[in-house]
Amino acid sequence: MKPIKVGLLGLGTVGTGVVRIVEGHQEDLSSQVGSPIVIERIAVKSLDKQRTISIDSSKLTDNPLDVIRDPEIDVIIEVMGGITGTKEYILEALDRGKHIVTANKDLMALHGSEILAKAQEKQCDVFYEASVAGGIPIIRTLIEGFSSDRIMKIMGIVNGTTNFILTKMSQEGASYEAVLSEAQELGYAESDPTSDVEGLDAARKMAILGTLGFRTNVELEDVSVQGISNVTKEDIQYAKQLGYEMKLLGIADRQDDQLSISVQPTMVKNTHPIASVHGVFNAVYVYGEAVGETMFYGAGAGEMPTATSIVADLVAVVKNLKLGVNGLKAIVPYKLKKLKTEEEIAFKNFILLQVADKAGVLAQITQVFAEFDVSLASVVQTPNEQHTDAEIIIVTHDASQANMNKVLKHFEGLDVIHRVKSVYRVEG
Amino acid sequence: MKPIKVGLLGLGTVGTGVVRIVEGHQEDLSSQVGSPIVIERIAVKSLDKQRTISIDSSKLTDNPLDVIRDPEIDVIIEVMGGITGTKEYILEALDRGKHIVTANKDLMALHGSEILAKAQEKQCDVFYEASVAGGIPIIRTLIEGFSSDRIMKIMGIVNGTTNFILTKMSQEGASYEAVLSEAQELGYAESDPTSDVEGLDAARKMAILGTLGFRTNVELEDVSVQGISNVTKEDIQYAKQLGYEMKLLGIADRQDDQLSISVQPTMVKNTHPIASVHGVFNAVYVYGEAVGETMFYGAGAGEMPTATSIVADLVAVVKNLKLGVNGLKAIVPYKLKKLKTEEEIAFKNFILLQVADKAGVLAQITQVFAEFDVSLASVVQTPNEQHTDAEIIIVTHDASQANMNKVLKHFEGLDVIHRVKSVYRVEG
The missing domain is CATH 3.30.360.10 (Dihydrodipicolinate Reductase; domain 2)
Structure with missing residues (x-):
């Protein structure tokens, strides 16, 4: 069977893991996709660097364009990272009809929609399982x-x-x-x-x-x-x-x-x-x-877990390639986005206050929450034998962010509150 | 767009969940696959049963063959359960070129290889995500x-x-x-x-x-x-x-x-x-x-989690149908099976013994483990003030099942061991 040829951009930790898996599991992989998978060319930063795996030096280049423009190559695996430059390489590779597997969360978070639109136009796959939570599919x-x-x-x-x-x-x-x-x-x-x-x-x-x-x-x-x-x-x-x-x-x-x-x-x-x-x-x-x-x-990270996800994506691309269905299963966002406002976002809060240790403080504080419609699940004042400042720990029920901000703003003008030490979201 | 027509075998808890999801999430589903999905016919045990969802009674039949042989239907969802009869329905449906989604673990565990071979011959999908751990993909x-x-x-x-x-x-x-x-x-x-x-x-x-x-x-x-x-x-x-x-x-x-x-x-x-x-x-x-x-x-189970997995499989079948690639991605076991022997299976064991409470018992018991090459991680004799029987709790290191069986066999002939109360595998 004619081998599937892969180009690799980057040979750091994860890139090395990819080479290890593709070579080490060759039999398993080719049984799944019906032909050998060969890493044909690899773009590296330095041609002379000592490496932990042995690589035929004729495969290495320090120019990513040599990989992207190689007409023999079907799939590009991008593990060089970065945004500027990398984005252009990926867009050019797509223009040349090559499928992409990337671990680049920065790129996908910032330019994912542009890259996926280009992929759809060119009927190419762009898979990025490794960009989030390394080994978890x-x-x-x-x-x-x-x-x-x-x-x-x-x-x-x-x-x-x-x-x-x-x-x-x-x-x-x-x-x-x-x-x-x-x-x-x-x-x-x-x-x-x-x-x-x-x-x-x-x-x-x-x-x-x-x-x-x-x-x-x-x-x-x-x-x-x-x-x-x-x-x-x-x-x-x-x-x-x-x-x-x-x-x-x-x-x-x-x-x-x-x-x-x-x-x-x-x-x-x-x-x-x-x-x-x-x-x-x-x-x-x-x-x-x-x-x-x-x-x-x-x-979530690490050479081999991340490489596993990348090679699983590669297997998926190669299967699609054999079936002639690349780029057709991509998920394209189709819903209008409506973000919640501060009034609509609501959750429980933990608040730690440093307050004056005198009678009536708790009443003043709980009054503020009541005024802005934030109901409380628990209020605990820590025992304080030195009669210096006391601490109060408050957990609220679900409260809108807008109301919580009003409470905290109001606290600034309250003499008895010496410091809002912490405010955290609470879940579960 | 021409709707995709689905036949449902069984309308118990899970079948009802499938109908709920397909109808309730119709917009979401058709956005993903590019055409409406319609549950066209449903085989039920009793036509008169009261149901928690309203169903057009013309869709119901008490003869599964009406569903399987309906030429309009592309995909069969099997949630009737059982092995005999059900297997024949599924094989006939495959023979008629229909794709299968099933939650039937009994059928897949017992006749999976026969069903998957038929599916491959007919280039049909057989998906069974819901058969194991309901809602977990x-x-x-x-x-x-x-x-x-x-x-x-x-x-x-x-x-x-x-x-x-x-x-x-x-x-x-x-x-x-x-x-x-x-x-x-x-x-x-x-x-x-x-x-x-x-x-x-x-x-x-x-x-x-x-x-x-x-x-x-x-x-x-x-x-x-x-x-x-x-x-x-x-x-x-x-x-x-x-x-x-x-x-x-x-x-x-x-x-x-x-x-x-x-x-x-x-x-x-x-x-x-x-x-x-x-x-x-x-x-x-x-x-x-x-x-x-x-x-x-x-x-692991329940109407809606299981139905979710079934409809996710249905979406996958319909996507393949649109791409014309059904039956081509099926995993076909390709490795020769070699099962470990009792000598090769090894794990840690917990053993709880009821023994005579006298000097030298522990030495006799540990001697037996040593004789059969089972090394011990811990041995604890529970304190016993009544001088009746004592209990001994033993955790072994990894030991072959064969050796452990020899130890337990040998215990039968030891007077000081009054009862082997429990033996468990230990993990982690």
Whole structure:
């Protein structure tokens, strides 16, 4: 059988994993698709770099265009990352009728709709399973597994770095700064961790999941984002006392056709399945109107898990190629997007206040919540024997974001409130 | 657009759910497949039965052949259950070029290979996502999501009834008999619960998962089966003390290409993700050589979760129909099956012994394990102030089943052992 020829853009960790799987599982793969799969050309940054796998040097080039313009190549696997430049390579490859498999969440979150439109025009496949939650086949699950259902809510732990940090803080009572340093030493966090810890990486993935789950075009700017850099060990201790785990959750939900998509540190009831996802693991919880609760758990990153998803996409492309149906099953968002306003977005809140320790304070504070129509689930004042400031912990029922903002604004003018120490979303 | 016409065999709980989804989500579905989907004819047991949905009575027939032989119908959804009769209906439908979606695990476990061979001959789709773990899209995950990986182990909680019983026994310290009665009252267990509690239902599902995961023809008789009817509340208490949860686990594993598939009550380390799957929920844990640990969690049964999977399969069939590629992506087992022998199957064991309470007993017992090459992880003798019988709890390291059987055989001849109270597989 004539082999299927693949071009690889990038030979870092994940690219190396792809080569390992395609070569190591060749028999399994060719049994599935009916012909050998050959990695024909590979674009690398440096031709001279020492590598952990042996590669015929004639396959290497430092010019991605050599790969994209090779007429023998049917499929391009993009694992070089980046946005500018990479986008143009992918668009040119599509123009030349080549199918794309990519792990590039940044590119898909920012330019997914343009790339998918070009793919449709050229009847090419663009698959990107590896862009969200590395080893978990969540994208094909949203597209195919739940095609008949109406997905109402997606909650994801989609960033391993922040989950590692929060897990360690919770299990060891350590501070954010201490655990971040440790994560950097272990290679779980980058030297500039901003994209992870400020929630940007998670936001990109939630834009992709929201688009697929709700079949509308969720863009990065539709996602409200808050990171974990202000989470204190005190917050996590309070969370545990109340029966919650602190997690950086991406949450996409809808009521009727009104959407909201956000990423924020969230206190999750410890009986919820996603509360027990620890360390660098990822999980995506999906609530469907008909199917109810489901959750998908696995490695979020890493050479081999990510490479597995990429090669599974490659197998799907090659099967389509043999059947002559590439580009025909792509999901194209078809619903008009309606984002919820601050009045419509509602959830439970945890609020930690530092207040004057004197009679009547609690009455003044609860009065403010009542005034703005926020009803309370629990109010606890911590015992304070020194008669310095006291702390009050409040958990609300579902309250609109608009009303909560009014409450917090009003707190600024209240003398008895010395500081609003923390405010967190609560789930489950 | 010309509508796609579907015939439904069976209108019980799940069939009703299918009608609800196809009618309720019509807009969503037709946007995905490009034409309306119409349930054209429905075979029912009784034409006069009161139903919870309103159905045009002209669509109903009490003769399945009216549905199968209707030339207008493209796809048959089979939710009538049963094996004899049903199998013939499905084979005839395939002969007539109709595609099949079924939830029938019994049929697929027993006659899957014959049905899939006929489907391939006729270039028809046979999809059966709903046959295992109702709402969890585990079959498409094994076929597509992990197509590039080598799956080494599948562990499943694939029977909700037994998981409900074991969860209740664990959480409430109740006896098997008491919880079974409660489950029967709640409708979670049938009046004859044998198929569930003796592990037969789980075994059928594991035959299906093993076939897909290992790409070889796992038959029901290849699955060794033990149910939960002998699990005592004492066993569960001991399990908890040692940090385990008792679960009825289906386990399919391989080393190189040697397989073993079994269903048995298993003590699972409580830090393992599958240990926290409670109540009627199902979960399938998959360990892939490259992807590592993954787990898929959701409702195992119920009208709407099961119907969701069926309609997702229907969408896939209709997409293939539009593309003209039905029957071409079916997975056909292609590996020779090699089952592990008793010498090759190895796992950890928990053993609870009732022994004479006198000096030297422990030495005699540990000597037996040593003789048959079974090494021990822990031995605990429970304190016994009455100087009647004592209890000894042993956890082994991985030991071959053959050696373990020799140990247990040898115990029969040892006077100091008054009873082997329990033996369980241990995982995690």
